Amino acid sequence: TCLESIWPYYTKRVNKCPSDAAFEEAENNKIVDALQININLDEMKSCLAQGFPFVFGLELYKSFDKADEKGIVPMPKSRETKRESHGSHAMLAVGYNDRAKSFIVRNSWGD
Structure with a gap:
């Protein structure tokens, strides 16, 4: 990239x-070498703590477009529909905030 x-x-x-x-x-x-990690919070946090970001995939919901000024995306509501365009997406986890219980991610769509 x-x-x-x-x-x-x-x-x-x-x-x-x-x-x-x-x-x-x-x-x-x-990328010269890559490993796979399990979908497990402790394993993902350990990976980040060791200095290794990881790529993950997710389904995007309409709430993804409602990120606030700080880039925080709200969790989708139980009845919320998926986005018709770009419904599946990949991002890079680069950190974790224990207090907020959230990952810090970088999106390929720029700032």
Whole structure:
């Protein structure tokens, strides 16, 4: 993956091929080795505490679009429907907040 400063996310060009500079930069940021972890809170927190972020997949609900200014996404309501577009999505967990009982994640859609 290249740095966002080289190929920023813009919705209007989401289906366009990145620039040559983006591909060149991405060569420096390849995943060399990967492991699988179980869906277990202690195991996920341990992984993060050891300095290893992890990728996870989830189903997006309409509440995903209601993130506040700090980027906090509310839990979906029991009767809430899934988003029709981008219903399944992957993100990167980079930390955990014990007090808030929430993961700190990075989304591929930019800021």
